Amino acid sequence: MRLNKLLATGAKLVRFGLLVGIGFIILYPLLRQLSAAVMHPDDMYDLTVNWIPRQLTRLNFEVAWKMLDYPRALVNTVGVTVLLSTLELAATMIIGYGFARWRYPGSNLVFALVILSIVIPPQMVMVPLFLNFRYFDLFGLIPEPGLNLIGSFWPLVLMALTGTAKRSGLFIFITRNFFRGMSTSLEEAAYVDGAGHLRTFFQIMLPNAKPIAMIVFLFSFVWNWNDLFYTNLFLPGAKLLQLGLATINSQYNYPWANKAVEGTYIQLVNNAGMLLYVLPVLILYAFLQRYFIESIEKTGLVG
Template sequence: MAKATAYISYGKLIVNGKSVLNFRRVGSWIGSVLRYLILIGISYVILYPLVVKFSSSIMTRTDIWDPSVLIIPKYPSLNNYKLAVRFMEYPLAFWNSFKLAFSVSTLQLISCTLVGYGFARYRFFGNGFWFALVIFSLVIPPELILIPLYLNFRFFDFFGILPEGGFNLLGTAWPFVLPALTASGFRNGLYIYIMRQIFRGAPKELEEAAYVDGAGPFRTFFNVVLPGSIHGLVVVFLFSFVWMWNDFNLTSFYWPKGKLLPIMLNDLARNVLGDQYLHAPVEASLVNNAGSFLIILPLLLLYAFLQRYFVESIERTGLVG
């Protein structure tokens, strides 16, 4: 009987002339198991709070104190949602928030796209200087200009043009609309930067062809350039919409009495439980979770619709110059 032979060659364990084990394949197999483990672990960290938030929003008091209940409540109820909808005046606040976020993000999208295109395609005098100012506007802490802006919107006189005393724009949508219209709202520098990178990465030939065919710069921009950069537009719109929709920082400053979702959520526990809400952390938490979920839900739906653009667009946005 022939002696059994075992040796390793080209990364394979060979016994009796047959390849038994391919180390390279095993290595890549282990690698992919590890990869899934890590990815699932991280996804868990991201999703777990969301799941708990949801599950606790449909719990009742008894479920919270029941040690055998972890995620799935024994007595699920929509009571928290009912409370949240009633005390947040959800339909009204939703509609207000939607109007504000939609108009602001649309305006920001238009203005930042125009500005970004100007920076990307035209070598005008002072291009670099103005772009440095875009970055500057992105870097300054909002708190720095928040107070002067607050005072300006309180006594809005267009810096001396309008009559003495000016108008009080606080408590209206104008403090959000005006900066959005002029590409200088919250994080608009980032959107200008993204759009500029996208347009710089786009091929010039189409535009040149349009010029040769006699289209002016604006017609070229709207009919040729914009349709080609739809992915980037979606990303900017999504960012802008999400930040405006969730924003509490500016809305609580300019429009503290506004019936907007974040403001209503902030006061939710107090409105439901009265002044004692700090002494009832569990009840506050239940109703707050329901309220937060009501705010996030539209965003999740929006994200589900747009994620195709969002996730794919990375390949095309050319965020990288």
């Protein structure tokens, strides 16, 4: 009996150790960033300073703030991200509902294409897509040389609206599963009461799909926020946080710092800048983590 108790305590200790260890590995880069972001440049070459700087400073944040043009870039990034995830949400809800409720000749094939769209990496179509948007002719409707949509929101908006943006296929899959799992009795009642198909969808089904809509929106928000590939491709040089970060490393000459700046100092600024970039998403996560973590159970992927 005592042996059993001992074993149980041992198992608990092992579990605790594993959890703490894995958790530390995950948090390690973030903690490092924090340590570097508040570190005074003088401490960089002090070998006795490992985690906790001797002198705390706001300098790095101030420089990063100015280099990123933070308030403006933040507003832009939030704006673009909210716009894109709202459109992606609307599109995938409608498309997912269409797949869940009605069949037509070839609908299975089209749904297979949805799955295919998850698997095709965007790098495959990067070059043609870029050129098509650079010389956009709306399937030959606009005369040569076409419109240059690079640098505008249109490429991203069009892809979000048609359910072909980053990981949209996954969202269509999720919303379809969700609507399929919903009982049809609600819709039948609406039809009996004389509501049309569109009205039933917008007034009856959508309000009942709030949990899944929340999940799609949050994931879409986070993935759009972290996206570098499409923003780099379609919005080069835009005042967005993720694009600004990339330029911090390359800006060695900047007039704001009050110290003679060496190349290595920029790394501290870089760390502060990255924290400024992930902070909004971390705040979002802190408040809404429940939705992220319980998401898979609600998506109908399991059972």
